[in-house]
Amino acid sequence: MEIVKPLVQLLAALLLAPLLPGVINRVKAFFAGRRGQPLLQLYYDLAKLLRKTPVYSRTTTWVFKAGPAIGLAALAAALLVMPFAGRPSALSFDGDFVYLIYLLGLARFCAVLAALDTGSAFEGMGASREMQFAVFSEPGFFLGLAALAAVTGQRSLGGMFGVLTGDSWRVAAPVLALLTASFFIALLAENSRVPADDPNTHLELTMIHEAMILDHSGPDLAYILYGAALKLWLFGSLIASMVLPSHSGAWARDAAMFLLVMLGVAAAVGVTESVMARLRLTKVPYMLITAFAFSALALIFQMGR
Amino acid sequence: MLLVLLSLLVLLASSALAFVLRKDPARAQDAGAYGAVAASLTGLLPAGRVLLTGMPETLTLPWAVPLGSLSFTLDPLAAFFLAPLFILTGLAAVYGVDYLKAYEGKKPLGLAWAAFNILTASMVVVFTAANAVLFMLGWELMAAAAFLLVLFEHEREQSRRAAYLYLAAGGAGALLLLAAFGLLGRSAASLDFALFSVPAGGGASAVFLLCLAGFGLKAGFIPLHVWVPEADPAAPGYVAAVMSGVMMKTGIYGLIRVLGFLSPWQEWWGWAMLLAGAASCVLGGLFALAQHDLRRVLAYSSIENIGIILMALGLGTVAAVNGATAMSALAFAGALLHVLNHALFKGLLFMGAGAVLRGAGTSELDALGGLGKRMPRTLPLFLLASAAACALPPLNGFTGEFLIYLAAFGGAAAPAALAGIVTALALAVAGALAAAAFTRAAGTAFLGEPRTGRAAGAQEAGPLMIFSMRALALLCLLAGLAGPLLLLPVGTAVAAAFGLAPALAAMEGAAAPLVYVSAAGLLLISLAALVFAGRALALKGKQPAAAGTWDCGYAAPTARMQYGAASFSQPLTDFFQPILRKIGQYPVITEYFPGKASFSTEAQAVFYNSFYMPAAARLRDLAYRFSWIQHGRLQIYILYIVVTLLLLLLWKL
Amino acid sequence: MNTFAELIIVFIILIDLALAVTGSLSSCIKLVALQGVVAGILPLLAMHGSPHFRAVAFAAVIIALKGAVFPWLMMRARDRSGARKDVEPLISYPASILLCLGAFIASSWLGSRLPLPETGVAWIVPASLATIFTGFLLITTRTKAITQVLGYLVIENGIYIFGLALFVEQPMMVELAILLDVFVAVFVMGIAIFHISREFDHIDTAELSELSDWRRGEDGR
Structure with missing residues (x-):
């Protein structure tokens, strides 16, 4: 049974990930006074896209087709490392959070190259911005995980969230609060949510992630959308594990609570998107540097304790 | 160890052969490349063996150089650096044959191969030398060979400048290293590494700093890197691979070696x-x-x-x-x-x-x-x-x-x-x-x-x-x-x-x-x-259509509309402009119907232009102050010599 | 450890960071007021046992002054001056925030070196030093006269917290003297800004150097 649990967790993550964008959209619709898309819209989209025949630009090479697939593989592999409900994941080892970050880097690398393969000005623009923001967001995210490692004295994600309990919040509330804030900003930026990017805008000059995937269609686009949902799940579960560090010992109960918190995180993203305007493009690095400052502060606090 | 020596001999022999056959480019190429590959294969064996067993091998031959001895040691550290050296030079030589074909009859290929194999041989000496004199011999030979290779396209002004810069950096580094080795071995009969002793007091720190700078000039870390972005691109592709992949690492190797001599370390x-x-x-x-x-x-x-x-x-x-x-x-x-x-x-x-x-x-x-x-x-x-x-x-x-x-x-x-x-x-x-x-x-x-x-x-x-x-x-x-x-x-x-x-x-x-x-x-x-398999499954029986790139409805895209290198990095380079100090010309559009505009941006060598050039200018100005010493008359120079000798005599008395 | 007090300390540092980066004058004023209020609450939490009446009254006065009176004065000065409503920093946002972080690292190092009595609340000394530094940052890297006053207020907040670290039980003596100084300073500055802006139509301190003699002589006019 113990061997099966990580697999069940993984399967749950793979199946439920597309639910999160649906929740976000519903929350946004609620704030805007609309009914909104069905909660399962992304599932329908994916099913439809997988059935479609793609169109390929004559400019592109195999890089364009391989990009989404390798990116999805990288994100799925990252999901293997991420703990679920404070329990060790299928793959947990010292320094696995470094591996996680570099897997996200691999996914980004593939997406950017696939975008550049089209020779489109817009996709080049999106790719350029994606890389720019990564330079600012990655160190902050990294420092945050390093601070978490320092707080818990563990060097694997599974270990960190295994050690983290409600008592940790009582002892180190400032540090953990700062880290959660930093991770939330990282979530918004890495998943191209408002205020860093707008997933809904189709105004080409302002968008980032959407601009990179303009040319993708059919199963490739499905892979990209699904990959984005997985990435959202990754960051969401990071935050959920931060704010809900209780382990009752009963696996099913923990998992249910965890999923509930995940929905809460998605709702929080939706609320953030509804009440905030998108930042001017030149201001986005400032937001990411703020996340970096949060992480750095947390680390300084932790070091000086 | 004998096999390393054998590979060294093969390298030298093929280098000589390539030079002798320089009139016949095709055969010179063969001589150089086969030699390099053979030497690599021979050299990889002992390197691998030492790495696996961990047993160092030594060899000492008679050599009549003062303070020097022809002693080699192949310990695991040396072997660890030899492995990439042989892998890379062997493959680079294979690559070089095709790369240089276009130059047949236009460039002295025999000389290029001779220099390439000497470069490899000198690096082998650097990694295995157990004596400072031998080490420096290999070190200088390496610099000279790489200098020749950087000059391969000497008709380009850029290459000449790069080679000169490289030579200057190498010379300065070698001087510092000589001083460091002198300090380490000043109480020993010869400059064998085994006889080195740590100088007392601040001496150890002095040695460390000399080595950090001296080896740093070869390793090319900032701020001692100025030759790297000039010389590496100027050399032919396969040489650049070796220079960047292995030759710069000789600096790292030297630093590790010297750290080994210098314990206890300072924080x-x-x-x-x-x-x-x-x-x-x-x-x-x-x-x-x-x-x-x-x-x-x-x-x-x-x-x-x-x-x-x-x-x-x-x-x-x-x-x-x-x-x-x-x-x-x-x-x-x-x-x-x-x-x-x-x-x-x-x-x-x-x-x-x-x-x-x-x-x-x-x-x-x-x-x-x-x-x-x-x-x-x-x-x-x-x-x-x-x-x-x-x-x-x-x-x-x-x-x-x-x-x-x-x-x-x-x-x-x-x-x-x-x-x-x-x-x-x-x-x-x-x-x-x-x-x-x-x-x-x-x-x-x-x-x-x-x-x-x-x-x-x-x-x-x-x-x-x-x-x-x-x-x-x-x-x-x-x-x-x-x-x-x-x-x-x-x-x-x-x-x-x-x-x-x-x-x-x-x-x-x-x-x-x-x-x-x-x-x-x-x-x-x-x-x-798995994902690719899924994709293949999804695409089964479908004929993907081909079209132009969807440029948001723009009907006549041209290649020039793509994002270029400058535009891709522009947001980041602008952000870091205080460090990068790009020189750019941005068009300012004032009219309603602007005419042709041009945009240019250039990455400058920040450290070279902002630090080394002003420093060199200062030094030159300082040197001019002493120009009165130089009269250009033979008699006066002889007088200088006489005066110096007299002073030395007086001082020693 | 007193977790709630620690949270407040973190909050004060975050306000420092925010002050270093906000662009608008009014939010700057609000942030300074908020910091004053939070700092005013702090002694009540840092104290052992139940607070005395005197301490509560004192905290109430401070909170009223810093949270209501000063901001009101500053807002008035800002409105009357008719100047642009943004801060006009001399250095960029990232530079400000990195300076602030560096200041915090330096002050946590300094705090570990200073021979101070145990306060029961971690980070109180570094936070106060960082706040003082942020005040200096506001004074030195912003052009407007009103931000200078804000800078002084932030420094005062920092000194207040520092005093708290030194005399957990008796912060009033030090505090009262400082508060009086600052109160007068704010009044004077308020009046000065008001008059300067009337004379010059702006309150850019760079323009104040126009008043000196040497500058005019240098221009040759």
């Missing part, structure tokens, strides 16, 4: 290396992002990677001084592993850039584009190497950095933990910058539409070039997946350099996570296969 030595390395890896990545020439991007990336290695050495030193043995050993192991990995992927990258230069006639990023279709066999190799250079799993760039990260998070007490955080942060920033630099370089050169006619008419690289690159690519992948297997040689090398106990600790600390990394790498590959 600030570690901090000096760590901070120089951190500056080097962050700034190297940043400068790489601003370059407009593919080969210059690669050169700056070499500076970045040398910075990573140096930073790990510094981290290890700080940790060792503070008693964190396991952490220090992990850091050293990471540094050594990255030496090997960088040699592999940077060699491949420089070969890829050479293929681009050969195929399209230029390596200016904004003149390229769409090479992926014209050079379909080079494209995956270059992309793979780029991914490795960004330390992306499952490739080999990741394993070394992973060990360094593990070390960085292993610190418990304040100084070591602080050093670890600085290291990890610098690595993370450098990694993000490298990713931007390499997606930019690979994307602009190989993807999209060709920007110029030259790019449109690019030719695929020759079969031997492809063979070498494929071999390196395979090694990159294997080294990435076989990280745990590499731990044994790395461990023995660390043991040879810094003692047994830390090496054992490193093995224990790193083995389990690295096994996981390898497993995760395999898992990633199988996941990718």
Whole structure:
């Protein structure tokens, strides 16, 4: 049974990930006074896209087709490392959070190259911005995980969230609060949510992630959308594990609570998107540097304790 | 050891043969290349043996040079550096045959091969010498051979300047090293490494600083890097691969050797290396992002990677001084592993850039584009190497950095933990910058539409070039997946350099996570296969349509509308303008119907222009003040000599 | 450890960071007021046992002054001056925030070196030093006269917290004297800004150097 649990967790993550964008959209619709898309819209989209025949630009090479697939593989592999409900994941080892970050880097690398393969000005623009923001967001995210490692004295994600309990919040509330804030900003930026990017805008000059995937269609686009949902799940579960560090010992109960918190995180993203305007493009690095400052502060606090 | 000597002799012989046959380029090529490959195969055997057994081999021959002795030692550390040297030079020689074909009859190929094999031989001497005189002989020979190779295209002013800069840096470094060796061996009968003694008091620190600067000038970390972005791109592709992949590492090798002599260490030595390395890896990545020439991007990336290695050495030193043995050993192991990995992927990258230069006639990023279709066999190799250079799993760039990260998070007490955080942060920033630099370089050169006619008419690289690159690519992948297997040689090398106990600790600390990394790498590959299979299934029976690129409805896109190299990096380079100091001309549009406008931006060599040039100008001004000494008359110079001799006599009396 | 007090300390540092980066004058004023209020609450939490009446009254006065009176004065000065409503920093946002972080690292190092009595609340000394530094940052890198006053207020907040670290039980003596100084300073500055802006139509301190003699002589006019 113990061997099966990580697999069940993984399967749950793979199946439920597309639910999160649906929740976000519903929350946004609620704030805007609309009914909104069905909660399962992304599932329908994916099913439809997988059935479609793609169109390929004559400019592109195999890089364009391989990009989404390798990116999805990288994100799925990252999901293997991420703990679920404070329990060790299928793959947990010292320094696995470094591996996680570099897997996200691999996914980004593939997406950017696939975008550049089209020779489109817009996709080049999106790719350029994606890389720019990564330079600012990655160190902050990294420092945050390093601070978490320092707080818990563990060097694997599974270990960190295994050690983290409600008592940790009582002892180190400032540090953990700062880290959660930093991770939330990282979530918004890495998943191209408002205020860093707008997933809904189709105004080409302002968008980032959407601009990179303009040319993708059919199963490739499905892979990209699904990959984005997985990435959202990754960051969401990071935050959920931060704010809900209780382990009752009963696996099913923990998992249910965890999923509930995940929905809460998605709702929080939706609320953030509804009440905030998108930042001017030149201001986005400032937001990411703020996340970096949060992480750095947390680390300084932790070091000086 | 005899086999190393044999490979040395083969190199020298083939070098001489290539020089003798210089009138017949084809045969000169054969002589040089076969010699290099044979020497590589011969040399790899003893290197591998020593790495596996951990038993050093020595050899001493009679030599009538004062203070010198012809003594070689092949210990695991030397063997660890010899392995990438032989791998890279052997493959580079194969590559070089195709690369140089175009120059047959135009360039002295015999001389080029002679210089190339001398370069290899001199590096073998540097890595195995057990005597400072012998070491310096190899060191200077290496500088001279590389100088000749950088001058290969001497008709270009840029090449001449690069070669001159390289020579100046090498000369300055050698002087500092002579002083350091003099201090180390001043009480011994000969300058054998085994007889070195640590100078008392501040002497040890003086030796360290002299070596840091002297070896640093060869390793090329910031701020001693000025020759790297000039010389590496000026050399032919296969030479640049060797220079960047191995020759710069001789500086790292020397530094490790001398650190071995100098125990006990001071903590600030570690901090000096760590901070120089951190500056080097962050700034190297940043400068790489601003370059407009593919080969210059690669050169700056070499500076970045040398910075990573140096930073790990510094981290290890700080940790060792503070008693964190396991952490220090992990850091050293990471540094050594990255030496090997960088040699592999940077060699491949420089070969890829050479293929681009050969195929399209230029390596200016904004003149390229769409090479992926014209050079379909080079494209995956270059992309793979780029991914490795960004330390992306499952490739080999990741394993070394992973060990360094593990070390960085292993610190418990304040100084070591602080050093670890600085290291990890610098690595993370450098990694993000490298990713931007390499997606930019690979994307602009190989993807999209060709920007110029030259790019449109690019030719695929020759079969031997492809063979070498494929071999390196395979090694990159294997080294990435076989990280745990590499731990044994790395461990023995660390043991040879810094003692047994830390090496054992490193093995224990790193083995389990690295096994996981390898497993995760395999898992990633199988996941990718699964995803591709899913894609194939989804596309079964469908005929994907072909169309033009969807440019948001724009009907007549041209290749010039693509994002170029300058525009790709512009947001970042603008942000870091206070550091980069690009020189740019931006058009200001004032009229309603503006005419033609032009935009230019140029990445300048910041350290060269802002530091070394003013310093040199100062020095020249100072020198002018003493120009009254120089009259140009023979009598006066003889008078100087007489006066000097008299003074010396008086002083000694 | 007193977790709630620690949270407040973090909050004060975050306000420092925010002050270093906000672009608008009014939010700057509000942030300074908020910091004053939060700092005013702090002694009540840091104290052992139940607070005395005197301490509560004193905190109430401080909160009223810093949270209501000063901001009101500053807002008035801002409105009357008719100047542009943004801060006009001399250095960029990232530079400001990195300076602030560096200041915090330096002050945590300094705090570990200073021979101070145990306060029961971690980070109180570094936070106060960082706040003082942020005040200096506001004074030195912003052009407007009103931000200078804000800078002084932030420094005062920092000194207040520092005094708290020194005399957990008896912060009033030090505090009262300082508060009086600052109160007068704010009044004087308020009046000065008001008049300067009337004379010159702006309150850019760079323009104040026009008043000196040497500058005029240098221009040759």
